[in-house]
Amino acid sequence: MADSRRVDPLRTPLAPWLRLLDRRRRRLVAGAALMALTLLSAVGLLALSGWFITASALTGIALAAGLAASLDVYVPGGGIRFFAVTRTVSRYLERLYNHDTVLRLLADLRGRLFGVLAGLDERTLSRRRASDWLHRLTADIDTLDGLYLRLLAPPAVAALAVLGLGGFLALWSPAAGGAVVGLLGLALAWIILGQARLGMATSHRQVADLERLRGRLIEQWQGLAELEAYGSLAEHRRRLDAIEARIEADQRRLGQWTALGNALVGVAVGATLVAVLWLAALAHADGGLAGPLVVMMALAVLAMNEALAGLPMAFTRLGATRAAAERLNALEAARPTDVEAGEGLPPGPPAVTLAGVTLRYPGALVPALDDVTFSLVPGERLAVCGASGAGKSSVATLLAGRLGATEGRVRLGGIEVGRLSASRLAERVAMLTQRVDLFDASLAANLRVADAAASEARLWRALAAVELADWAEALPAGLATRVGEGGRRLSGGQARRLALARLVLREPDLVILDEPFAGLDAGTASRIARWLDGWLDGRTVVYLVHHLDGGAVDPPGVQHTLQLVDGRLNGYT
The missing domain is CATH 1.20.1560.10 (ABC transporter type 1, transmembrane domain)
Incomplete structure (x- = not known):
């Protein structure tokens, strides 16, 4: 020894x-x-x-x-x-x-x-x-x-x-x-x-x-x-x-x-x-x-x-x-020992179930989520509402498999998230967060993070969906234009729309959108919302928003609303 x-x-x-x-x-x-x-x-x-x-x-x-x-x-x-x-x-x-x-x-x-x-x-x-x-x-x-x-x-x-x-x-x-x-x-x-x-x-x-x-x-x-x-x-x-x-x-x-x-x-x-x-x-x-x-x-x-x-x-x-x-x-x-190990989601949009879920972060005084329960059938759209720190992002990370629940069960398509293959889960679930991560590379390279084999035609269609195609066409280098470190050459709204275009290229079955229209003017947000409503048809969708006010820039097609207050469920309709 x-x-x-x-x-x-x-x-x-x-x-x-x-x-x-x-x-x-x-x-x-x-x-x-x-x-x-x-x-x-x-x-x-x-x-x-x-x-x-x-x-x-x-x-x-x-x-x-x-x-x-x-x-x-x-x-x-x-x-x-x-x-x-x-x-x-x-x-x-x-x-x-x-x-x-x-x-x-x-x-x-x-x-x-x-x-x-x-x-x-x-x-x-x-x-x-x-x-x-x-x-x-x-x-x-x-x-x-x-x-x-x-x-x-x-x-x-x-x-x-x-x-x-x-x-x-x-x-x-x-x-x-x-x-x-x-x-x-x-x-x-x-x-x-x-x-x-x-x-x-x-x-x-x-x-x-x-x-x-x-x-x-x-x-x-x-x-x-x-x-x-x-x-x-x-x-x-x-x-x-x-x-x-x-x-x-x-x-x-x-x-x-x-x-x-x-x-x-x-x-x-x-x-x-x-x-x-x-x-x-x-x-x-x-x-x-x-x-x-x-x-x-x-x-x-x-x-x-x-x-x-x-x-x-x-x-x-x-x-x-x-x-x-x-x-x-x-x-x-x-890192996970084998990201390929585990089950795959069944075809089509998955059902979503959280049953008695509690989540505690290391060293935290109070749980981020406390006994949260809700469910969605395949293809439904849910808006999770709450103030900053209410636990909305924690729900998203649980659904994306980025965290495991401290207590309770999280299921997608009837299968516990922990039993799913990490790589196959990443192919079927896509999330747009408040933080936009862009690399100091070209527009095309940043978009192809979602799909390395995407053709230029697909890239242009994705940019058109988020109203960036005309802007990109006017650039001298087009899709070869570099966005700068962290996307610093883009405005906040452009960077967020580029991230949304990247998500569109993934063609996921479960879509998680955190304040999808943040940083956009009302007209642009309204037009993108109308397009997004059609694209999301047939997908299970979870929106993370502070509140719904019935305005033109509310997330489209919401069927259920869940209210969180300090990590606790305060209403589900």
């Missing part, structure tokens, strides 16, 4: 991400090969340059002394130019290729985790602030980009380089080759194990502290007026200062340990250089090794600085990678 605990902190959290990397094994192997070629070129350039300079100097001395001597300058000169060009080109290609690979991995990962977040229910999402989820989607994933570029490929290449250089030097001096493998091997082992152990707890803690800092900063910016009004701003700043001080202290500590690792690398390479130079000099004194080869062996060892220099920082901060992996693993574990 104790051994398992020692292994789990490193192996288990990173295992899913290692499997993810394995999907691009060929690209990763090619990237590591480019790293190895760059390092080989660096070692070859320094070693051959040292040999050539020494050989040239000795030849010149011999000629000056009147001795017969010759040196072929063309082959080593060509070799030096070859290594110099190869090092430059391979380094450029390695950076370009490996960063492209990592960016592809991060894009895949962000898409996958965004899908996980989209699949979490409201109860899970409500346990954390939006900034916390954003931190996982951005900062935690960014932290994992070093898994291949800093923690896997470089030490593997360095280990191969140590073995390769040791074998190469052993051709002339087995003792020198053994010294390289022994001394640099020990240094590499310390970097991988010792530096990681030194910085594990501190770098692990820093990830959580950075999340706290981001969350509190966002809270302060968003609630600055309230904090100032209630005299809490100074206390809030004090807590921020405490977090910043802790992060600064950890950063200084990690910097010191990284400096220690860098110093040990320098000492290890220097000690290896001295050992190899001494052993090579002994061999030279015995007549078994030429002078230029002595210099070549020493400089080849010196070039190993390039293989080891970047490793101390990477492994000192291994705890941050581990922490990011743990947090993302927890996020993955929170």
Whole structure:
């Protein structure tokens, strides 16, 4: 059991991400090969340059002394130019290729985790602030980009380089080759194990502290007026200062340990250089090794600085990678295990039944819904009325399967929502909420979120239904017009109608509309309501509204009205 605990902190959290990397094994192997070629070129350039300079100097001395001597300058000169060009080109290609690979991995990962977040229910999402989820989607994933570029490929290449250089030097001096493998091997082992152990707890803690800092900063910016009004701003700043001080202290500590690792690398390479130079000099004194080869062996060892220099920082901060992996693993574990598992709704518009439903959110003092009961037959339309906070949105999230009831039963088509397949339920139920989520993409791309295979003709029909077609046609780029981040290039009414058009493309059987005409002028709302009345024919519909006043912009075709007050049923007709 104790051994398992020692292994789990490193192996288990990173295992899913290692499997993810394995999907691009060929690209990763090619990237590591480019790293190895760059390092080989660096070692070859320094070693051959040292040999050539020494050989040239000795030849010149011999000629000056009147001795017969010759040196072929063309082959080593060509070799030096070859290594110099190869090092430059391979380094450029390695950076370009490996960063492209990592960016592809991060894009895949962000898409996958965004899908996980989209699949979490409201109860899970409500346990954390939006900034916390954003931190996982951005900062935690960014932290994992070093898994291949800093923690896997470089030490593997360095280990191969140590073995390769040791074998190469052993051709002339087995003792020198053994010294390289022994001394640099020990240094590499310390970097991988010792530096990681030194910085594990501190770098692990820093990830959580950075999340706290981001969350509190966002809270302060968003609630600055309230904090100032209630005299809490100074206390809030004090807590921020405490977090910043802790992060600064950890950063200084990690910097010191990284400096220690860098110093040990320098000492290890220097000690290896001295050992190899001494052993090579002994061999030279015995007549078994030429002078230029002595210099070549020493400089080849010196070039190993390039293989080891970047490793101390990477492994000192291994705890941050581990922490990011743990947090993302927890996020993955929170999603439904199998969105395909479960039953499907019967064909056609479903019946809706809530029987004695009570819903409590985590940490809430009072239930959001308390013993609510009502039913709809297939194809009927219900208006759920109530003030803000009365529980209307809670009814919607229960019907959409985004939440499970604390007590009571919620049925669609006679089947409990909890038994339905999440993916098939999403195909049959569509909801327009007060919050409109639009991506920084084109009009067409935002519409095709509902149906990726929708033709342009269908897109134009959906826009025409919500009276946006003429506006879109007048745009220079038409459907290719980008809406901006969060739809900021659109007015509030345009954004809401675009979201309604997206819902129309879904062709759902149960439609939930939360204040469908909010932000629209009376004329536009009236015209869209008339079209919507026909489109909703044959579908089960639930409207969420504050009240019905009998005006032209009331939701069309309402057959039943349910009044909620503080989560309790106050009337159903």
